Amino acid sequence: MNRTLLLSMACCLICLTTISAQKALEDRVATIAKEIEPDVIKWRRHLHQYPELSNREYKTMAYIAEYMKTLGIKVETGMAFTGVVAVLETGKPGPTIGLRADTDGLPVRERVDLPFASKEESEYLGQKVGVMHACGHDSHVAILMGAATILTKIKKDLKGKIVFVFQPAEEGAPPGEEGGAALMIKEGLIEKYGIEAMYGLHISSGTDVGTITYKAKGLLAAADQFSIKVKGKQTHGSRPWDGVDPIVVSAQIILGLQTIISRQTDLTNEAAVITVGKISGGVRNNIIPEEVEMIGTIRALDTAMQRIIHEKIRITAENIAESAGATAEVSISIGYPVTYNHPELTARMIPSLEKAAGASNVRIIKAITGAEDFAFYAQKVPGLFFFLGGKPKDVHPLDAAAHHTPDFYIDESGFGLGMRALVQLVIDHKSEK
Numbered sequence: 375m376n377r378t379l380l381l382s383m384a385c386c387l388i389c390l391t392t393i394s395a396q397k398a399l400e401d402r403v404a405t406i407a408k409e410i411e412p413d414v415i416k417w418r419r420h421l422h423q424y425p426e427l428s429n430r431e432y433k434t435m436a437y438i439a440e441y442m443k444t445l446g447i448k449v450e451t452g453m454a455f456t457g458v459v460a461v462l463e464t465g466k467p468g469p470t471i472g473l474r475a476d477t478d479g480l481p482v483r484e485r486v487d488l489p490f491a492s493k494e495e496s497e498y499l500g501q502k503v504g505v506m507h508a509c510g511h512d513s514h515v516a517i518l519m520g521a522a523t524i525l526t527k528i529k530k531d532l533k534g535k536i537v538f539v540f541q542p543a544e545e546g547a548p549p550g551e552e553g554g555a556a557l558m559i560k561e562g563l564i565e566k567y568g569i570e571a572m573y574g575l576h577i578s579s580g581t582d583v584g585t586i587t588y589k590a591k592g593l594l595a596a597a598d599q600f601s602i603k604v605k606g607k608q609t610h611g612s613r614p615w616d617g618v619d620p621i622v623v624s625a626q627i628i629l630g631l632q633t634i635i636s637r638q639t640d641l642t643n644e645a646a647v648i649t650v651g652k653i654s655g656g657v658r659n660n661i662i663p664e665e666v667e668m669i670g671t672i673r674a675l676d677t678a679m680q681r682i683i684h685e686k687i688r689i690t691a692e693n694i695a696e697s698a699g700a701t702a703e704v705s706i707s708i709g710y711p712v713t714y715n716h717p718e719l720t721a722r723m724i725p726s727l728e729k730a731a732g733a734s735n736v737r738i739i740k741a742i743t744g745a746e747d748f749a750f751y752a753q754k755v756p757g758l759f760f761f762l763g764g765k766p767k768d769v770h771p772l773d774a775a776a777h778h779t780p781d782f783y784i785d786e787s788g789f790g791l792g793m794r795a796l797v798q799l800v801i802d803h804k805s806e807k
Contacts, residue, residue, distance in 0.1 A: 399531055399801065400729060406524045407793045413523075414793065415786050417441070418516035419490040425479030425507045427496050428543035429553045431456040434477050434515070438540050441519055445526045454557040458540035461567065462525055468534025469805035472569040472755075473796055474555075474748060475511070475518035476544035482508040485780035499549070508782040510577035510764065515540060517575070517762075517792040524797050536800055537567045544747050546709070555750040564754050571719060572751040573799050575792055577764040580774045583788040585763035586731045586795060587739040590720040593759060594713035595645070595673040596680055597745030602627060602691050603703040604655075604666045611660035618699045620666040621655055627702065628653075628668065630690045638686055644675035646683060647743050673743040675712060713749040716756035723758055726802040730794040744777075758799070762792045 426434050435456045442449045442460040449460045456477070483504025484492045494505040507513075522538050539558070547553025552560070563569070581587055604624045609617025631648045639646050648670065655666030672687070674680035688704045695702035728736045739761070748759050764784040765774045775781035 399528065400798070402528060403524055403794055403797050403801075406527055407520065407790045407797075410520055410523055410793075411790050414516045414520040414789050417519055418512050418786065418789070421512035421515055422488075422507050423490040423492055425492050425494055425505045425512065427481065427498060427505055427548075428478040428545050429455050429547050429551055430496070431477045431542045435540075435542070438477070438515060438519065442522065442538070445522060447522075447526065453561055453563065454542055454553060456542040457558055458538075459563070459567070460522065460538040460540075462522070462529065462532075462536040462538070464529055464532045464534060464536075466533045468532070469803055470535040470537065470568045470570050471800055471803050472537045472539055472567070472572040472751070473518055473521060473800070474539040474541055474572060474574040474751065475514035476747075477511055477515055477540050477542050478545050479505050479511065480508045480545055480778060482506040482778065482780055482782075484508070486783055506780070506782070508779060509545070509777045510579070510782075510784055511544065513577045513764065513784055513786075513789065513792075514575065517789055518796065520789065520793040521796040524793060525800060528797075532800065534805065535568070537569055539563065539572075555747040559750055559754060564751075569755055570805060571755055571803065572748070572757040573796060574748045574751075574757070574759045575762045575795065576746065576759065577784055577788070577792070578761045579764050579777055579782055579784060580771050581761060581763040582765055582767050583763045583785040584731065584767075584791060585735045585737070586727050586760055586791070587737055587763075588715065588720065588724070588727070588758075588760040589739055589741060590715050590717045592644075592675050592712045592741050593715050594741070594746045594749070595647075595675045595743045596677070596712045596749075597709040598672040598674075598680070598684070599669065599707045599709055600672060600687060601667060601669045601705045604668075604691075604695055604700055605703070606662070606664060606666075606698075606700040608664040609662050611662055614662055617662050619662050620664070620700055621662070623695055623698045623700045623702075624653060624655070624666045624668055626698070627691050627694050630694050631670075631687060634683060634686045634690060639679060639683065644679060645673075645741065645743055646675070646679055647671075647673040648683065648687070649673075672706070673745065675741050675743070677712070710745045710747050711749045711753060713746045713759055714752050715758050716752065719756040720758050723799055723802065726798040727760065727795055729802075730798045731791055760795075762788055762795070764788050
């Protein structure tokens with residue numbers, strides 16, 4: 375038998391052995407995920423029942439940290455006020471990978487009839503509000519706790535270091551405070567732990583359970599906030615001609631803002647949205663007030679369009695107000711950047727998601743005008759963010775309650791896939807260094 379043939383047979387044997395070992399590891403991951411799924415659901419239900427608002431996730435932080443310590447790995451608390459960072463050291467050279475989940479709830483009063491429905495209340499912007507995990511952050515935390523459990527159990531088959539990031543305040547810090555991913559980065563998360571790449575998932579109430587969706591490059595929009603103060607002249611409600619009515623002027627401005635998108639923005643390039651979410655002014659039915667304030671959000675998937683929209687908001691508000699004898703003060707604060715999936719990393723790791731879900735259950739989607747502060751991590755290191763299906767298959771997408779609403783609901787049977795997907799990304803990730 376010649377030497378070339380022997381070498382070829384040896385290579386084939388090595389290849390078959392490697393494939394067999396990989397398949398055995400994937401099977402073990404699936405088995406562990408199935409075994410711990412009841413625990414993951416239990417964790418999620420506890421977190422769902424006791425949500426906390428952004429930068430106030432003290433009990434959530436303690437709950438996560440207490441469990442993560444039982445895994446025998448290093449756990450630190452307090453980054454970005456209420457964050458938890460846990461580190462699994464494999465003891466072997468390799469990449470340092472970050473896996474992220476967000477922990478905060480929303481000022482929403484739950485309407486879903488569940489035995490573990492939230493009854494929590496808190497104060498938000500001076501108002502008494504219900505508190506609910508109305509965007510699935512409880513699911514993200516439980517899934518990451520489960521993934522950490524699996525990765526700890528298969529530690530001997532891993533290389534490098536895995537950093538589990540339980541991040542608070544994804545929905546935005548309260549006014550006057552810092553928080554979220556931006557603060558974790560500011561406090562040195564990436565440098566301190568040497569993170570080379572970040573992965574994260576978001577459950578979707580409108581996508582079938584058992585599926586994963588993604589998009590390379592721009593996946594989610596930049597999100598900025600604006601405030602417009604319209605100042606008129608106060609007068610009696612029966613004699614509007616004696617004053618300048620800022621309520622009517624505000625109504626005209628709101629309508630004018632919509633024409634920025636529908637008539638002044640090239641929507642063949644990318645989508646964009648301007649939404650006024652709150653308007654306040656006046657104290658009595660027969661008094662035209664002196665001032666009205668409106669606040670809202672701007673969403674854009676293109677940075678050039680983002681700048682143009684900002685300028686047009688100023689021009690529109692100021693000129694409409696001036697035409698009525700009022701003034702408009704426009705303030706725009708920059709929020710989250712575009713959530714950008716690193717194209718090379720995405721292309722390299724999609725096969726890993728397909729291993730976890732099956733190739734037919736992983737598909738590309740169009741960009742979404744929602745926003746995510748995972749975007750800040752992806753500005754620092756290559757990142758991949760994807761969506762995990764959470765809609766019961768017997769529910770029509772049009773009947774599924776949207777995120778950030780009182781009726782938001784998630785099918786927990788998709789948590790196993792979420793765990794397997796995160797674990798498979800860690801197993802297959804190769805260092806760029």
